[in-house]
Amino acid sequence: MIQAKGYAAQSPTSDLAPWSFERREVGPNDVQIEILYCGVCHSDLHQVRNEWSPGIFPMVPGHEIVGKISKLGSGVKKFKLNDLAGVGCLVDSCRTCVNCKDGLEQHCQNGAVGTYNSKFKDGTPTYGGYSNNIVVHEDFVLHISEKLSLPAVAPLLCAGITTYSPLRHWKVGAGHKLGVIGLGGLGHMAVKFGVAFGAEVTVLSTSPQKEAAAKKLGAHKFILTTDAMQMRKARRYFDFMIDTVAADHDVKPYLSLIRTNGTHIFVGIPPKPIEVPVFSLMNERRSVAASSIGGLPETQEMLDFCAENNIVSDIELINMNYINTAYERMLKGDVLYRFVIDMKSL
Ligand code: NAP
Ligand code: ZN
Numbered sequence: 651m652i653q654a655k656g657y658a659a660q661s662p663t664s665d666l667a668p669w670s671f672e673r674r675e676v677g678p679n680d681v682q683i684e685i686l687y688c689g690v691c692h693s694d695l696h697q698v699r700n701e702w703s704p705g706i707f708p709m710v711p712g713h714e715i716v717g718k719i720s721k722l723g724s725g726v727k728k729f730k731l732n733d734l735a736g737v738g739c740l741v742d743s744c745r746t747c748v749n750c751k752d753g754l755e756q757h758c759q760n761g762a763v764g765t766y767n768s769k770f771k772d773g774t775p776t777y778g779g780y781s782n783n784i785v786v787h788e789d790f791v792l793h794i795s796e797k798l799s800l801p802a803v804a805p806l807l808c809a810g811i812t813t814y815s816p817l818r819h820w821k822v823g824a825g826h827k828l829g830v831i832g833l834g835g836l837g838h839m840a841v842k843f844g845v846a847f848g849a850e851v852t853v854l855s856t857s858p859q860k861e862a863a864a865k866k867l868g869a870h871k872f873i874l875t876t877d878a879m880q881m882r883k884a885r886r887y888f889d890f891m892i893d894t895v896a897a898d899h900d901v902k903p904y905l906s907l908i909r910t911n912g913t914h915i916f917v918g919i920p921p922k923p924i925e926v927p928v929f930s931l932m933n934e935r936r937s938v939a940a941s942s943i944g945g946l947p948e949t950q951e952m953l954d955f956c957a958e959n960n961i962v963s964d965i966e967l968i969n970m971n972y973i974n975t976a977y978e979r980m981l982k983g984d985v986l987y988r989f990v991i992d993m994k995s996l
């Protein structure tokens with residue numbers, strides 16, 4: 651077994667704290683990655699606090715992982731020693747079902763294996779990226795360009811693909827008006843991709859102090875959602891809305907901003923179910939939809955697109971022992987826009 655150290659939550663009510671554990675030996679098609687940086691996603695917080703469902707504890711969160719290949723299995727074809735490598739939200743799937751064959755591993759019909767808070771086929775728990783190393787089958791490891799700032803690439807592995815994928819699926823681009831609700835980790839990547847794809851992008855935020863920052867990211871417009879007048883003026887304006895809000899929220903005021911035949915896409919996963927009144931949809935033949943991360947081929951496509959177009963996340967680099975404070979700040983929306991852990995500090 652391989653010795654690993656990291657930060658874990660021992661229960662849904664405990665803070666994260668140092669913890670040593672074991673990972674499987676490097677198999678013939680596995681690589682071992684020395685983790686250099688790991689992004690902090692709001693999903694980490696939802697899961698360590700059991701906000702979605704009962705989790706598997708001890709839990710080592712982290713699914714925005716970048717590092718260097720430190721060991722190779724005998725059959726590995728895609729990587730060499732010291733290559734940069736990334737791991738996102740998935741570490742395995744069945745590879746045989748119709749969705750796996752289509753590169754939609756996130757929708758594996760036999761259950762994909764999550765990077766943490768999940769179990770491998772042999773029943774052993776998976777542990778994520780708040781740690782010094784990880785062992786993953788090469789099929790679930792991404793190539794990372796040397797051109798980009800490595801810590802700023804880490805959030806692309808979840809926040810990046812989760813916003814890139816729906817914008818590509820619904821072909822959002824030139825001529826479309828895109829609204830991005832919530833300017834956090836996912837929201838700021840949705841702004842960058844929306845702008846890169848040629849859409850007119852408006853940020854809809856509860857935080858007045860984020861207006862200047864949103865414009866700096868390339869957003870064309872800003873709506874303060876607590877200002878009733880600004881909200882009224884935007885009625886029936888948007889072709890697409892991407893909703894990144896992590897907290898329980900009333901979706902009705904946002905639906906009224908979508909034009910006839912427009913679509914509201916949820917990527918945020920609030921703990922409680924969302925109420926959607928039928929009248930809010932049928933009046934303008936609006937659709938509501940949701941999207942989950944992205945498959946391996948599309949994640950590589952997104953990383954390559956970012957390398958070509960010089961797109962990375964805007965980050966605040968933190969030490970591992972700052973994580974509990976980082977969670978409290980994330981809950982207040984107090985981060986521009988993603989915390990990334992420097993694993994040297996572990
Ligand atoms: P985050 O950085 O905390 O950003 C969420 C943003 O939502 C906040 O910055 C805030 O922006 C806004 N917000 C917070 N409370 C709000 C409220 N009560 N009403 C309206 N807006 C509010 O979180 P994240 O990492 O981007 O993740 C966002 C959500 O996406 C989480 O639920 C996460 O679990 C989920 N997620 C889903 C997937 C997927 O595959 N679908 C993947 C990754 C993450 P303002 O200050 O601008 O209002
Ligand atoms: Zn995530």
Ligand code: ZN
Binds near residue numbers: 743749761
């Ligand atoms: Zn499958």
